[in-house]
Structure formats: structure tokens, C-alpha cells
Amino acid sequence: MKTESSGQRLCDLHDDLVRTITETPGVSRLVPSYREILTRSAKALFGSADREASGVDIVTRASGTRIYVDFYVAQGHATGMVVDDVHDAAQLAVNARRSQEPLGEAPAELDNVDFTIRVLGIE
Amino acid sequence: MAVSTYDDDPTQPPEDLFDDEHLEANYRRLSEVLSDYRTASEAPPETQSGLKSRIMDIVNKEALRGPSTELITPKRRTYQVTTSAIRAEVRDVIDSFGDLRARSVKLEEISAEASQFSVGAGFTMAPHVAVQELIPHLRRGIADRLHTVFGIDAAAIDLQVEDIHED
Numbered sequence: 001m002k003t004e005s006s007g008q009r010l011c012d013l014h015d016d017l018v019r020t021i022t023e024t025p026g027v028s029r030l031v032p033s034y035r036e037i038l039t040r041s042a043k044a045l046f047g048s049a050d051r052e053a054s055g056v057d058i059v060t061r062a063s064g065t066r067i068y069v070d071f072y073v074a075q076g077h078a079t080g081m082v083v084d085d086v087h088d089a090a091q092l093a094v095n096a097r098r099s100q101e102p103l104g105e106a107p108a109e110l111d112n113v114d115f116t117i118r119v120l121g122i123e
Numbered sequence: 124m125a126v127s128t129y130d131d132d133p134t135q136p137p138e139d140l141f142d143d144e145h146l147e148a149n150y151r152r153l154s155e156v157l158s159d160y161r162t163a164s165e166a167p168p169e170t171q172s173g174l175k176s177r178i179m180d181i182v183n184k185e186a187l188r189g190p191s192t193e194l195i196t197p198k199r200r201t202y203q204v205t206t207s208a209i210r211a212e213v214r215d216v217i218d219s220f221g222d223l224r225a226r227s228v229k230l231e232e233i234s235a236e237a238s239q240f241s242v243g244a245g246f247t248m249a250p251h252v253a254v255q256e257l258i259p260h261l262r263r264g265i266a267d268r269l270h271t272v273f274g275i276d277a278a279a280i281d282l283q284v285e286d287i288h289e290d
Contacts, residue, residue: 078272079273080194080195080196083202084198117203118203119202121208122208
């Protein structure tokens with residue numbers, strides 16, 4: 001069950017991820033996925049305020065958390081290496097959030113985290 | 124003969140939607156998103172109609188990106204690249220030979236584990252071009268670009284002159 005503190009944790013994690021991924025060498029810019037835009041459009045239509053789509057979409061399910069990231073790679077960088085760097089940086093951000101929780105009280109959504117990364121192009 | 128349309132049952136897709144594999148994948152992902160909101164409070168009909176058209180607009184924009192190709196990073200993680208981005212790099216190599224203009228580019232996966240692909244590219248050339256002399260350089264340029272940018276091993280590169288263009 002998503003509580004208010006759980007929601008705030010995810011917001012904080014989201015902000016960490018946006019910052020850390022944007023700063024990763026080789027990332028030109030994050031791009032909101034259609035899923036993220038769709039989710040926020042639907043929420044807005046049903047009167048639920050939400051932040052702007054950012055390009056980092058965190059989806060929590062009973063089986064775990066999946067983080068979707070879409071971005072453009074900067075010219076002169078190999079896409080595979082940039083993806084590895086993004087993955088590593090994002091995992092560090094998740095681990096850092098987990099370590100801030102009291103021992104044994106890390107939220108379940110941070111236990112089983114997978115990343116789905118898509119490169120939209122080179123620019 | 125009755126023709127089923129999307130409006131007859133908004134929870135069911137048109138019969139021909141799944142002719143396109145990419146649209147099918149998109150539809151299934153959208154179904155996941157919408158199922159998150161089925162338990163939400165019922166919105167008025169005009170809101171639902173607005174949501175439906177907004178969804179279709181977003182799906183259309185996503186469909187314009189086209190399909191993605193799965194590749195492998197140096198650390199053996201899988202990730203997606205829009206196939207149009209890979210084709211754009213091949214076109215860029217061809218266009219960099221000033222007397223050539225890229226047209227069609229096709230990619231066919233040979234081995235997912237080895238990121239090995241077969242590449243087919245068509246182009247037009249200026250009339251004075253000695254194309255046979257250019258072919259080896261073009262092949263090397265395409266292979267190098269795909270390997271450097273995407274880690275792709277272009278195992279076979281098939282080049283075809285599609286037309287002659289005037290300068």
C-alpha cells in the first residue's frame with residue numbers, strides 16, 4: 001500500500017535519478033516516455049495533480065519496481081557505454097536512498113529494482 | 124455485413140490492430156497503464172471521451188518513433204535503441220560521401236547475443252561516380268560507425284545503387 005511517506009520517498013528518488021542521469025557524461029537529454037506522459041495526462045484529467053513528466057518513470061508493483069529511462073545520447077559517445085554508466089549511476093542513487101532508511105526498514109519498493117533504458121537517438 | 128469499429132466496444136481493439144507488431148506491443152503496454160486507473164472514481168462521459176482522444180494522440184506520437192532494436196552493453200546489459208536512430212547513422216555515413224545520397228536502410232538481426240546484424244542500404248549516385256571504387260570505403264565506413272556508436276557487428280553489408288541523380 002502506498003502511504004504518504006512512501007510517495008514522498010519515491011518523489012525524492014525520482015529527483016535523485018533525474019539529477020544523476022542528466023549529469024552522466026554522454027546523456028544529451030532525458031525525454032519523457034509516452035507511458036509517463038499518458039499517466040500524467042490521465043491523472044490530470046481525473047483531477048489528480050502530479051509533477052511534469054521528466055524522462056524518469058518509476059513504476060512500483062507487488063513484484064518490484066521498474067524504472068523507465070528514455071534519453072538521447074550526445075554525439076561522440078558509444079550508446080552501450082553511456083547506458084552502462086546511466087545504469088550504474090541510477091543503481092547508486094537507489095542504494096543511497098535505501099541506506100538512508102533505518103536498518104531493516106528499507107521500503108519494499110527499493111528492494112527489487114530493475115531498469116528499462118531506451119536510447120531515442122544521437123544528437 | 125456488420126463491421127466492428129473501435130467505438131462498438133472501447134475495451135477491445137480493432138481486429139486489424141495486431142497486424143503491426145509494434146502497435147500490438149504499444150497496445151499491451153497501454154492496457155497496463157489503463158488498468159491502473161480502472162478502480163479510480165468514474166469520470167463523466169465527456170472526460171472519458173477527452174481521455175480516449177488524448178490517449179490516441181499520445182499513441183500516435185509514440186508510433187511515429189517506430190520500433191526499437193535490442194542491443195547489449197559492454198557490461199552485458201540489454202537496452203533498446205530506436206531502429207530509426209541506427210538507420211540514421213548508416214544514412215549519415217552514405218551522405219558523407221558527397222556524391223551519394225542515402226535512401227533505404229534495412230537491418231536484420233543475425234545474432235542477438237553477439238549484436239550481429241545484416242545491413243542493406245540503397246542510395247542514389249551522381250552520374251560521374253566510379254561507384255565500384257567507393258564500395259569498399261562505404262562498407263568500411265558503415266561497419267566502423269555501427270561498431271563505434273552501437274557496438275554492432277555488421278556481419279554483412281549489402282549496398283545497392285537505386286538511381287542516378289543530377290548534381
